[in-house]
Amino acid sequence: MYKRSLRKPDGRQLHLYGFQPISEDIVAPSPSRTARQPTSHLRWHPLRGEWVIYAMHRQNRTFLPPAQYNPLAPGNDPARPTELPVGSWDVAVFDNLYPALSASAHPPPVINVQTRPGLGACEVVVFAQDAGASLGGLPVVHIALLLEVWADRYRELGAREDVQYVFPFENRGAAVGATLHHPHGQIYAYPFVPPIPARELKMQRRHLAVHGRGLLETRIDDEVREGNRLLHVDERAIAFIPVCARYAYEVWVAPRRGAASLAALEREERESFARALKTVLLKLDGLWEEPMPYVLVLHQAPTDGLPHPEAHAHIQIYPALRMAGRLKSLAGSELGAGVFTADTSPEEKAAELRAVKVTID
Amino acid sequence: MYKRSLRKPDGRQLHLYGFQPISEDIVAPSPSRTARQPTSHLRWHPLRGEWVIYAMHRQNRTFLPPAQYNPLAPGNDPARPTELPVGSWDVAVFDNLYPALSASAHPPPVINVQTRPGLGACEVVVFAQDAGASLGGLPVVHIALLLEVWADRYRELGAREDVQYVFPFENRGAAVGATLHHPHGQIYAYPFVPPIPARELKMQRRHLAVHGRGLLETRIDDEVREGNRLLHVDERAIAFIPVCARYAYEVWVAPRRGAASLAALEREERESFARALKTVLLKLDGLWEEPMPYVLVLHQAPTDGLPHPEAHAHIQIYPALRMAGRLKSLAGSELGAGVFTADTSPEEKAAELRAVKVTID
Numbered sequence: 001m002y003k004r005s006l007r008k009p010d011g012r013q014l015h016l017y018g019f020q021p022i023s024e025d026i027v028a029p030s031p032s033r034t035a036r037q038p039t040s041h042l043r044w045h046p047l048r049g050e051w052v053i054y055a056m057h058r059q060n061r062t063f064l065p066p067a068q069y070n071p072l073a074p075g076n077d078p079a080r081p082t083e084l085p086v087g088s089w090d091v092a093v094f095d096n097l098y099p100a101l102s103a104s105a106h107p108p109p110v111i112n113v114q115t116r117p118g119l120g121a122c123e124v125v126v127f128a129q130d131a132g133a134s135l136g137g138l139p140v141v142h143i144a145l146l147l148e149v150w151a152d153r154y155r156e157l158g159a160r161e162d163v164q165y166v167f168p169f170e171n172r173g174a175a176v177g178a179t180l181h182h183p184h185g186q187i188y189a190y191p192f193v194p195p196i197p198a199r200e201l202k203m204q205r206r207h208l209a210v211h212g213r214g215l216l217e218t219r220i221d222d223e224v225r226e227g228n229r230l231l232h233v234d235e236r237a238i239a240f241i242p243v244c245a246r247y248a249y250e251v252w253v254a255p256r257r258g259a260a261s262l263a264a265l266e267r268e269e270r271e272s273f274a275r276a277l278k279t280v281l282l283k284l285d286g287l288w289e290e291p292m293p294y295v296l297v298l299h300q301a302p303t304d305g306l307p308h309p310e311a312h313a314h315i316q317i318y319p320a321l322r323m324a325g326r327l328k329s330l331a332g333s334e335l336g337a338g339v340f341t342a343d344t345s346p347e348e349k350a351a352e353l354r355a356v357k358v359t360i361d
Numbered sequence: 362m363y364k365r366s367l368r369k370p371d372g373r374q375l376h377l378y379g380f381q382p383i384s385e386d387i388v389a390p391s392p393s394r395t396a397r398q399p400t401s402h403l404r405w406h407p408l409r410g411e412w413v414i415y416a417m418h419r420q421n422r423t424f425l426p427p428a429q430y431n432p433l434a435p436g437n438d439p440a441r442p443t444e445l446p447v448g449s450w451d452v453a454v455f456d457n458l459y460p461a462l463s464a465s466a467h468p469p470p471v472i473n474v475q476t477r478p479g480l481g482a483c484e485v486v487v488f489a490q491d492a493g494a495s496l497g498g499l500p501v502v503h504i505a506l507l508l509e510v511w512a513d514r515y516r517e518l519g520a521r522e523d524v525q526y527v528f529p530f531e532n533r534g535a536a537v538g539a540t541l542h543h544p545h546g547q548i549y550a551y552p553f554v555p556p557i558p559a560r561e562l563k564m565q566r567r568h569l570a571v572h573g574r575g576l577l578e579t580r581i582d583d584e585v586r587e588g589n590r591l592l593h594v595d596e597r598a599i600a601f602i603p604v605c606a607r608y609a610y611e612v613w614v615a616p617r618r619g620a621a622s623l624a625a626l627e628r629e630e631r632e633s634f635a636r637a638l639k640t641v642l643l644k645l646d647g648l649w650e651e652p653m654p655y656v657l658v659l660h661q662a663p664t665d666g667l668p669h670p671e672a673h674a675h676i677q678i679y680p681a682l683r684m685a686g687r688l689k690s691l692a693g694s695e696l697g698a699g700v701f702t703a704d705t706s707p708e709e710k711a712a713e714l715r716a717v718k719v720t721i722d
């Protein structure tokens with residue numbers, strides 16, 4: 001993997017990654033000329049015991065612009081600059097123009113709950129130059145490159161003093177609020193360990209202490225043995241609908257060994273992981289022969305300076321549909337009680353996805 | 362309040378509540394003739410440490426039927442029976458035809474995570490006979506009657522051995538998945554204390570132990586003193602946008618004293634609570650002069666047989682829109698990390714709602 005880091009005219013960082021060396025001639029463009037003044041802050045939610053991010057400058061961010069203006073397309077027109085240069089890059093990462101978290105956050109307001117500045121980072125990860133591509137449609141080697149990029153971001157952001165958790169995700173499709181169609185994801189680098197990973201790590205620590213084996217490794221053993229929820233498996237990676245799926249077509253993708261982060265994967269593990277990920281994304285799109293809207297998240301070890309032998313990097317995919325054309329709405333039970341109600345069984349849904357034939361290249 | 366409890370032909374319970382005595386002549390109708398066999402079960406999610414409900418019979422439930430068939434309208438036509446009889450009732454409660462939880466749940470399957478039967482109850486609460494009404498549009502006395510009905514359900518369901526938490530909520534509008542437009546809510550009676558209330562109670566217990574005063578009472582003191590997020594207040598009840606709002610127009614409504622449940626409220630407190638609730642619901646509908654889609658949830662003390670001096674009954678309302686016509690999508694950060702990002706400040710949004718004039722009757 002080749003990498004070049006550049007600075008945009010407004011001060012934001014741009015990192016270009018590729019299979020080939022990145023030309024020295026490339027200059028970083030930007031639709032914005034002036035340096036931004038991010039003003040976000042965090043407030044403590046005393047009843048839920050969690051941080052909430054207030055980023056007031058985000059309200060008017062780019063919203064489904066017409067097809068003729070795609071800020072993620074490589075562009076060379078100085079009259080209509082985009083975020084990305086023309087050139088031989090394959091994956092690009094840059095600081096979000098509207099960051100919820102940033103290294104330059106202002107002091108927070110003084111109010112009657114605890115506050116702190118919105119430190120951290122929000123990056124945009126452009127998966128490919130082709131605006132019509134999709135993550136699952138990319139070649140395995142290209143997805144493996146993306147995994148390497150995520151690993152690079154994990155190392156670089158995780159090394160920062162103000163970052164305790166590096167969180168890559170993809171919101172895919174208008175149904176989950178994606179405002180741009182060009183295939184891309186985001187990375188939030190939080191100044192704390194967020195509640196959902198924190199809870200999972202706690203459960204993983206307990207399991208490891210009691211059983212002497214990782215929780216996810218134990219789950220993977222079970223999935224391989226039972227087989228009826230398996231979507232893909234080889235010696236190094238696995239994809240399956242978990243026995244406790246909260247969304248009808250929820251899928252987890254993981255290395256079989258308990259690697260704490262993508263940065264801990266060997267090349268062959270990355271390739272297997274990429275193949276597993278591609279397989280399930282194509283199955284989800286093939287199910288009803290239309291792009292499945294989903295939220296995809298990557299859980300890894302925190303970068304809080306503590307040891308995390310319990311961590312086991314994995315992707316969770318939450319498809320937004322529970323049947324063709326029918327969204328799963330999160331409502332009273334899910335949002336107000338924290339209890340998911342599934343209308344479907346993980347075994348039935350796995351059988352459906354297992355039956356979808358896909359071609360992997 | 363008057364009450365009559367009836368049995369539907371298929372065995373389900375129907376409770377009619379009213380300002381006037383309910384006629385002895387009323388017979389409980391049902392669109393379903395045969396007794397149901399609910400088959401739901403719970404599976405333990407080992408990574409998140411929470412229960413997930415699987416209710417496979419729910420997938421094909423009634424979905425936005427044409428206006429000419431409303432199962433919640435009072436009906437007397439034996440050829441097209443609805444769920445509710447014609448008569449002098451004002452609020453009605455009946456067992457959901459497609460319950461996620463029920464007293465007759467089957468033994469769970471044996472799989473490689475812990476399971477249990479889907480015990481508990483799922484009730485439908487019809488707020489009024491008029492299909493075109495809305496909760497906020499009902500007179501204060503009618504809303505106070507609904508609070509009394511919720512209190513009655515809290516006592517009756519909470520007394521059951523298999524019920525540890527009684528959870529009334531309303532999913533209002535197609536944007537949050539409501540499948541019927543007739544004004545109604547639901548009650549889930551869970552066989553465990555769900556994770557979100559459990560977390561809130563834990564934070565409340567800690568606060569009470571440290572400060573000797575309830576967490577929500579302390580928050581209410583602050584809101585009354587600062588005043589800029591207040592939407593309604595009198596001596597007995599309050600409504601405000603919390604300083605830590607996760608949704609742009611999130612509103613909390615609470616009795617000022619730390620009553621553990623609605624069943625602990627005096628008549629005057631109920632009336633004040635009803636007035637506060639009506640005020641904010643009308644403000645939400647008045648903001649853009651269109652019905653605001655929202656999820657409304659009621660948090661009360663668990664009915665798990667333990668003392669809960671920390672509990673303080675309150676309603677949380679999560680409006681689905683962050684701007685006129687723009688849904689707040691829950692995506693990567695919210696669903697995968699548990700971190701809400703707000704584009705707006707609670708103080709600004711409170712100022713908007715404070716400016717909406719409403720008439721309370």
